[in-house]
Amino acid sequence: MATPFTPKDNPAFILHGKLDTSYGTLPVPEVGPHEVLIEVQETGICGSDVHFYNTGKMGLVSCCGSMCLGHESAGVIVQLGSALAKRAEASRIENGAAPAGAHTLQLGDRVALEPGTTCRMCSDCRTGNYQICEHMEFAAYPPFDGTLQRYYKLPSDLVYPLPESVDTIYGAMMEPLSVAVHSVANVGGLRTNQNVLIMGAGPVGLLAMAVAKGLGAGRIIGVDINADRLAFAKSYAATDTYIPISQKEGEKRADYSLRAAQDLLSTLRIPERGAGSIDLVVDATGAEVCIQMGLNAVRPGGTFVQTGFGPPDVAIPMFRVVTNEIKIKGSWRYGSGDYPLSIDLVARGLVDLKPLLTHTFPFENALEAFELTRAGKDKEGKPVIKCVIHGPQ
Numbered sequence: 001m002a003t004p005f006t007p008k009d010n011p012a013f014i015l016h017g018k019l020d021t022s023y024g025t026l027p028v029p030e031v032g033p034h035e036v037l038i039e040v041q042e043t044g045i046c047g048s049d050v051h052f053y054n055t056g057k058m059g060l061v062s063c064c065g066s067m068c069l070g071h072e073s074a075g076v077i078v079q080l081g082s083a084l085a086k087r088a089e090a091s092r093i094e095n096g097a098a099p100a101g102a103h104t105l106q107l108g109d110r111v112a113l114e115p116g117t118t119c120r121m122c123s124d125c126r127t128g129n130y131q132i133c134e135h136m137e138f139a140a141y142p143p144f145d146g147t148l149q150r151y152y153k154l155p156s157d158l159v160y161p162l163p164e165s166v167d168t169i170y171g172a173m174m175e176p177l178s179v180a181v182h183s184v185a186n187v188g189g190l191r192t193n194q195n196v197l198i199m200g201a202g203p204v205g206l207l208a209m210a211v212a213k214g215l216g217a218g219r220i221i222g223v224d225i226n227a228d229r230l231a232f233a234k235s236y237a238a239t240d241t242y243i244p245i246s247q248k249e250g251e252k253r254a255d256y257s258l259r260a261a262q263d264l265l266s267t268l269r270i271p272e273r274g275a276g277s278i279d280l281v282v283d284a285t286g287a288e289v290c291i292q293m294g295l296n297a298v299r300p301g302g303t304f305v306q307t308g309f310g311p312p313d314v315a316i317p318m319f320r321v322v323t324n325e326i327k328i329k330g331s332w333r334y335g336s337g338d339y340p341l342s343i344d345l346v347a348r349g350l351v352d353l354k355p356l357l358t359h360t361f362p363f364e365n366a367l368e369a370f371e372l373t374r375a376g377k378d379k380e381g382k383p384v385i386k387c388v389i390h391g392p393q
């Protein structure tokens with residue numbers, strides 16, 4: 001038997017199509033033996049949510065019918081599935097005899113949610129690459145409902161207890177932080193003292209800079225076309241910033257990208273290869289010129305990681321990639337070990353999420369939160385980096 005639980009109603013914020021949202025009520029999910037039910041307390045708004053809201057679609061996927069939005073959440077466990085309830089009971093009887101570090105989920109635990117349930121059976125799941133599982137059921141990715149509702153259920157291994165020092169609201173930011181951790185640490189394989197170039201100083205780019213800093217990178221170079229964003233990046237985690245020179249009239253994009261990369265290196269006195277050169281590039285923009293610039297700036301033998309989304313097809317300097325053995329890697333969401341590392345970086349003070357949390361709204365004003373994130377600036381002109389919705393209460 002699952003732990004006893006008397007549900008309230010389950011209000012949800014639902015997208016019906018382009019710029020068409022409403023509040024509705026969804027059934028309260030029923031938990032299986034190894035699942036937990038979470039009362040969602042905080043949900044961050046992500047670029048992908050806003051993109052769905054704006055267009056009703058994302059890449060090739062469109063929002064067919066209605067879908068509850070949101071996937072960056074944290075909350076409190078309000079029900080344990082039957083197998084978990086037994087374990088919780090046993091661990092209480094043992095009274096803290098569990099080895100250090102082990103934690104048996106209990107009712108009332110504050111947790112960060114990893115909002116993608118995988119099949120666990122396919123070869124990708126079984127080799128530890130569950131982020132590319134073809135049977136992934138991901139929150140607010142059609143047709144699956146998201147987390148902007150009172151109750152959400154997940155398998156027990158996809159919720160991560162938050163240490164006392166980490167407020168629940170920052171628990172909601174573990175999702176975008178894990179995207180950054182995945183790209184920089186897991187896929188990018190950053191080592192201490194390596195130099196990193198981050199293309200784009202939006203939320204994911206800033207978090208990638210923060211992760212690089214937290215993991216002891218040498219130089220962290222932030223690139224963006226917006227001077228205000230770069231000023232923030234410098235105050236936050238970047239050691240250097242660069243605004244690309246402008247493209248000449250009639251100049252081919254590929255020629256421009258090469259010239260901009262060379263200008264970046266010479267302006268910041270970065271060698272093309274050897275000590276002090278750029279070991280890792282993370283592109284958080286998806287823009288063709290940024291991708292080309294990054295591939296032209298990374299050192300021979302270096303790594304280029306793509307995490308941002310732009311046009312589906314882009315031209316890349318393939319001759320340079322081949323003759324310099326540049327490793328190009330895709331980075332998709334997050335995988336094994338990313339959430340624990342994110343939580344640890346924050347708990348130890350190696351990553352500071354506070355400066356990125358710029359706006360909060362109650363659940364009743366969810367639409368306002370989407371409109372604000374879409375606008376990118378509030379009425380006072382303050383830029384929106386991360387906007388979080390409280391509740392439903």
Ligand SMILES: [Zn+2]
Pocket residue numbers: 046047048071072175176
């Ligand atoms: Zn997200």
Ligand SMILES: [Zn+2]
Pocket residue numbers: 118119120121122123124125126130133134135
């Ligand atoms: Zn799978």
